[in-house]
Amino acid sequence: MRITEPYTIFLRRLPSGKSVYYYQFRDEDGKRSPAYSTGTNKIAQARRVCQRLYNEGKFKKSNEILFKTFASGFFDDESDFCKWKEVNGSSLAKSTIASYKRLLENQILPFFGSMKLKKINTDTVKRWIVWCSEKCSAKTSNNAQSVFNIIMKSAKEKKLISEVPSSELAFRKIKKKERELLTVEELNRIYHSPLWGWECARRAFLTCAITGMRIGEITGLQTFEVGDDRLNVEHTLHPKFGLGPTKTRVCRFVPIPKSLGLKRQCGKTWAFEKPTEEKPCRADYIYGKLMLICDSLGIDHKARGITVHSLRNMFISYMRGSSFGETIDLKIKAVVGHADESMTDWYTYWKPEMFPEIYEIQEKLFKEITEV
Incomplete structure (x- = not known):
């Protein structure tokens, strides 16, 4: 019996003349995906990229993908998000990326991690914001909401969800801290x-x-x-x-x-x-x-x-x-x-x-x- 590999890797020459390995995968229904770049021209490194994606479950059907699976490595240096930021001249400071990772780890994943992307709706996000209000300041909650929006917007761009469920939700009101300034x-x-x-x-x-x-x-x-x-x-x-x-x-x-x-x-x-x-x-x-x-x-x-x-x-x-x-x-x-x-x-x-x-x-x- 012939065993179908979960992904295939092939070399593609770009208009610039540079050659890069691309991959395609089959979801659980056997449907082949579009071709995606591995970002490297080395076959061994390309295989590692594909194996990591496979291990993270990113070759599953879109309606089965968990939030934690999609968000895994989202803010890493070699991620699609960070590469795009670098290419379009809006790369983020290392301290900003570090704060995004902390917010993802501490405020977002504990609530959304085990949820399927397709199942997260506006009501779910509202419950999360209420959950955050009991655990952290309004500023931290708002920052986490901004990071969540970034991730979900990317999911929409990849056609994994149809809408960003938090796009119309307002941020929590931050009460200005009273200070008595130095004279x-x-x-x-x-x-x-x-x-x-x-x-x-x-x-x-x-x-x-x-x-x-x-x-x-x-x-x-x-x-x-x-x-x-x-x-x-x-x-x-x-x-x-x-x-x-x-x-x-x-x-x-x-x-x-x-x-x-x-x-x-x-x-x-x-x-x-x-x-x-x-x-x-x-x-x-x-x-x-x-x-x-x-x-x-x-x-x-x-x-x-x-x-x-x-x-x-x-x-x-x-x-x-x-x-x-x-x-x-x-x-x-x-x-x-x-x-x-x-x-x-x-x-x-x-x-x-x-x-x-x-x-x-x-x-x-x-x-x-x-x-x-």
């Missing part, structure tokens, strides 16, 4: 504290306060990106994954007052460099020192919700509350790197000479924080 007088006392240890940490704190930059952008700033009156912000530094793109994946320049004198205080490689090593000052060191100094000054950072990121809140509030008011909102958004009003950003090209108000306010804030 300029408190910033002055914190800046002059003798407890900073490394001077680079004190300078990083000051730069955060007068630019509103994210702490990862501060620690990831390299010496060649520092000018007399501006910073070229192109990266963020992640403690685990190293240098990566900014949160919005957009490079920008940030004005700084010349009196800050940051350029002449930079390290050999990093703008905020450890005193004895050619390594950047870490965000957790700056955060730890800030909390220590707040404690020493009697500032209840826990009750007030104060963190390093609070300096960003403080900067934006200070700018918007200035005498220039809402007339500089667009410029503030450009400085801090917010992604909203994308079409306006697309047509706007900022230059240093277009920021006289920002420089004036920064100069005043710099003096208020540093004066003895």
Whole structure:
């Protein structure tokens, strides 16, 4: 009796001239699938790809495929999703991929894992969102819903489901956390504290306060990106994954007052460099020192919700509350790197000479924080 293999592998020459192994498989009814690329021109590697897919049950009929089977390896480097992101110029940061994997593992698979893709409907998703509301914050739940949408959209594109069941469902409302921001007088006392240890940490704190930059952008700033009156912000530094793109994946320049004198205080490689090593000052060191100094000054950072990121809140509030008011909102958004009003950003090209108000306010804030 002839035994039919669950899949066949064959070499196909692409229009570019490159040869790649493709595969086809037969579902449980014996129906042959369209041809899919293995992404390799090596037969052994192509066989491993097909065997892995077969072991994961991805050669079954679409109405029998489990969610966990389809989602297996979805965010791996060699997955269809990540390859497509890379090809179309929208590849995600390693830290983002890692967070997607955590959400899939902790919030999505425990509920949907053993369900068949075809059986997941809008009512099922609603029950999941209620389930999430009892286990995690609204922000985490919303992030998980976004990841779930990505996976189900891919399932629809592969014609495994007819509709994305969560496409019309709203996200949970996030209640804004009340914070009591640091005052300029408190910033002055914190800046002059003798407890900073490394001077680079004190300078990083000051730069955060007068630019509103994210702490990862501060620690990831390299010496060649520092000018007399501006910073070229192109990266963020992640403690685990190293240098990566900014949160919005957009490079920008940030004005700084010349009196800050940051350029002449930079390290050999990093703008905020450890005193004895050619390594950047870490965000957790700056955060730890800030909390220590707040404690020493009697500032209840826990009750007030104060963190390093609070300096960003403080900067934006200070700018918007200035005498220039809402007339500089667009410029503030450009400085801090917010992604909203994308079409306006697309047509706007900022230059240093277009920021006289920002420089004036920064100069005043710099003096208020540093004066003895």
